[in-house]
Amino acid sequence: MRVALAQIKPQLGQWSENLDLHRQWIAQAKVQGAQLVVFPELAMTGYTLKDLVDEVAISLSSEAFASLAALSMEIDVVTSFVEESNHHVRYISTAYLSKGRLVHCHRKIYPVTYGMFDEMRYFGKGDQVRTHATDFGEVGLLVCEDAWHPALGYLLSQQGAELLIVPSCSPLRGVTAEGWKSIQTWEHLLIADATLFGCWVFFCNRVGYEDGVGFAGRSMVIDPFGEIVSAAPVGEETLLLAECDDTAVHRARLGAQMLRDEDAYLVLRELQATLARRGEL
Amino acid sequence: MAEEALWEIPPELRIDCAAVRDGLVRFLREEIGRAGFHRAVVGLSGGIDSALSAFLAVEAFGADDVLLVRMPYETSSPESLGDAQAVIDTLGTPSETIAITEQIDAYFRQFPQADALRRGNKMARERMSILYDLSRVFDGLVVGTSNKSELLLGYGTQFGDLASAVNPIGDLYKSQVRQLARFCGVPRQILIKPPSADLWPGQSDEVELGSTYAEIDRLLYGLVDQRLDLEQLIGRGFSTEMVEQVLKRMRQNQYKRRMPVIAKVSTRTIGADFRYPRDW
Numbered sequence: 259m260r261v262a263l264a265q266i267k268p269q270l271g272q273w274s275e276n277l278d279l280h281r282q283w284i285a286q287a288k289v290q291g292a293q294l295v296v297f298p299e300l301a302m303t304g305y306t307l308k309d310l311v312d313e314v315a316i317s318l319s320s321e322a323f324a325s326l327a328a329l330s331m332e333i334d335v336v337t338s339f340v341e342e343s344n345h346h347v348r349y350i351s352t353a354y355l356s357k358g359r360l361v362h363c364h365r366k367i368y369p370v371t372y373g374m375f376d377e378m379r380y381f382g383k384g385d386q387v388r389t390h391a392t393d394f395g396e397v398g399l400l401v402c403e404d405a406w407h408p409a410l411g412y413l414l415s416q417q418g419a420e421l422l423i424v425p426s427c428s429p430l431r432g433v434t435a436e437g438w439k440s441i442q443t444w445e446h447l448l449i450a451d452a453t454l455f456g457c458w459v460f461f462c463n464r465v466g467y468e469d470g471v472g473f474a475g476r477s478m479v480i481d482p483f484g485e486i487v488s489a490a491p492v493g494e495e496t497l498l499l500a501e502c503d504d505t506a507v508h509r510a511r512l513g514a515q516m517l518r519d520e521d522a523y524l525v526l527r528e529l530q531a532t533l534a535r536r537g538e539l
Numbered sequence: 540m541a542e543e544a545l546w547e548i549p550p551e552l553r554i555d556c557a558a559v560r561d562g563l564v565r566f567l568r569e570e571i572g573r574a575g576f577h578r579a580v581v582g583l584s585g586g587i588d589s590a591l592s593a594f595l596a597v598e599a600f601g602a603d604d605v606l607l608v609r610m611p612y613e614t615s616s617p618e619s620l621g622d623a624q625a626v627i628d629t630l631g632t633p634s635e636t637i638a639i640t641e642q643i644d645a646y647f648r649q650f651p652q653a654d655a656l657r658r659g660n661k662m663a664r665e666r667m668s669i670l671y672d673l674s675r676v677f678d679g680l681v682v683g684t685s686n687k688s689e690l691l692l693g694y695g696t697q698f699g700d701l702a703s704a705v706n707p708i709g710d711l712y713k714s715q716v717r718q719l720a721r722f723c724g725v726p727r728q729i730l731i732k733p734p735s736a737d738l739w740p741g742q743s744d745e746v747e748l749g750s751t752y753a754e755i756d757r758l759l760y761g762l763v764d765q766r767l768d769l770e771q772l773i774g775r776g777f778s779t780e781m782v783e784q785v786l787k788r789m790r791q792n793q794y795k796r797r798m799p800v801i802a803k804v805s806t807r808t809i810g811a812d813f814r815y816p817r818d819w
Contacts, residue, residue, distance in 0.1 A: 270816060270818055270819075271819070306816040306818065307816070308814040308815055308816050309813065309814045309815050310815060310816070310819070364541075430562055433554045433558065433559055434553065434554065434555065435553035435554060435555055436555060436560060437555045437558050438555075464703060466567050466569060467565060467569040468564065468816060468818050469569055469816050469817045469818050470570065470705075472562050472565060472566060492558070492561070493561060493562065493565055
């Protein structure tokens with residue numbers, strides 16, 4: 259399978275401009291022979307929306323969403339936008355689109371609200387994590403901060419995920435003599451996920467500046483052995499292509515049998531016991 | 540060959556200069572570009588901070604699209620003027636030299652008793668006023684030159700040297716400005732001279748602040764970036780007195796780092812619950 263990660267610079271609050279941007283990058287991915295193209299978190303809207311959230315929110319039954327889904331006629335597309343639910347709650351949602359239709363929608367479970375981030379002021383929390391079947395195997399979606407909660411990757415792994423897709427808006431921050439701490443941390447986290455769960459990880463992070471904050475890029479494809487197969491440069495718009503060996507998950511899980519040995523009942527029992535001790539059950 | 544040590548750089552404040560320069564150049568291009576401009580105006584004092592801002596602006600826009608401005612008062616040191624000229628010559632940009640002596644003196648003829656601080660603040664605001672005027676003529680935005688150490692300590696004039704449209708160096712401590720300035724090729728004579736606001740002859744930052752920038756930056760980094768408490772800072776060799784003095788300065792000068800506070804009357808108040816990105 260050939261995947262393309264579209265490390266783009268969305269325009270803040272500009273739905274139609276970003277739809278055009280998607281068209282251009284999808285066309286390029288197709289020319290390069292990719293079967294799946296992944297865009298970053300909030301690729302349809304930009305990140306620092308604040309009170310613009312309401313202006314760019316769409317429902318899954320809207321014409322705007324239909325025009326987005328239509329981009330996936332000849333290539334599978336993962337992209338992200340502000341979804342407004344029937345109850346008018348807004349979510350950071352990510353759609354897996356294929357053959358012109360919505361296959362799966364993931365609502366960000368942990369909108370990040372500490373330090374420089376203020377997402378829960380504007381967004382509701384998703385309450386479900388589910389894999390879904392694709393032509394390339396079982397896929398799990400985690401959006402940015404979701405990947406900092408290892409239990410979510412664990413749940414997807416238990417559901418059979420062979421491929422974790424992680425669209426993100428991760429800023430450049432914490433510079434040291436060795437470079438940006440934020441980039442190093444992402445590498446460590448995602449390599450750990452790929453290694454522990456024996457799955458592919460596609461990390462697509464945006465670039466560009468909004469309100470003084472620079473998004474890092476450095477999108478990565480990591481194989482089920484935990485090796486970085488391909489990585490995009492820091493800060494530059496890039497279409498990162500990677501060839502993914504269909505047998506890699508099979509081979510990785512022959513060498514490391516954690517999934518076979520994993521005791522989900524132990525986790526369940528211990529969590530229940532822990533919650534009971536804390537008086538939360 | 541190891542680089543010659545020009546200053547003490549605390550190890551925790553060392554930075555990957557190439558990575559930071561790339562980020563700051565992109566920042567200037569994008570934030571100024573989004574406002575509809577592709578040119579910049581920088582006031583040059585002859586010091587290291589404004590020299591670095593000028594080098595970054597030229598990297599971002601090219602020499603022809605950066606206007607460097609010298610604004611001496613009659614007591615400004617001649618070396619400062621020469622050092623600023625060295626930046627202009629090195630970068631090959633257009634430049635202006637506008638003396639501010641006449642207008643400052645005309646004003647203070649009404650207040651002959653005015654002290655040095657009052658005169659210094661007035662000069663800083665006069666320079667700001669000139670930069671914003673030239674910004675209109677040159678069709679470029681004013682690039683800031685205040686570093687994080689100064690911003691945290693409030694060591695600058697509100698609506699004077701602290702004013703700008705975009706500031707590439709406001710999240711770099713002085714010790715980090717030094718590393719980056721050297722990396723970007725700021726002339727050596729500027730790197731090695733003692734930091735000074737140059738508001739009166741012989742003025743020195745480190746004398747006024749009562750410590751070297753290396754010490755102050757270590758303390759600020761511990762307080763702000765690492766969130767250490769008093770006991771931990773004392774463990775790192777700082778006196779209680781110094782920690783408390785710096786904390787007091789940071790608190791007292793918070794107002795300089797914020798927009799003017801607005802009295803809330805309506806249901807949707809600018810800054811409180813009317814919240815749009817700056818890049819709206």
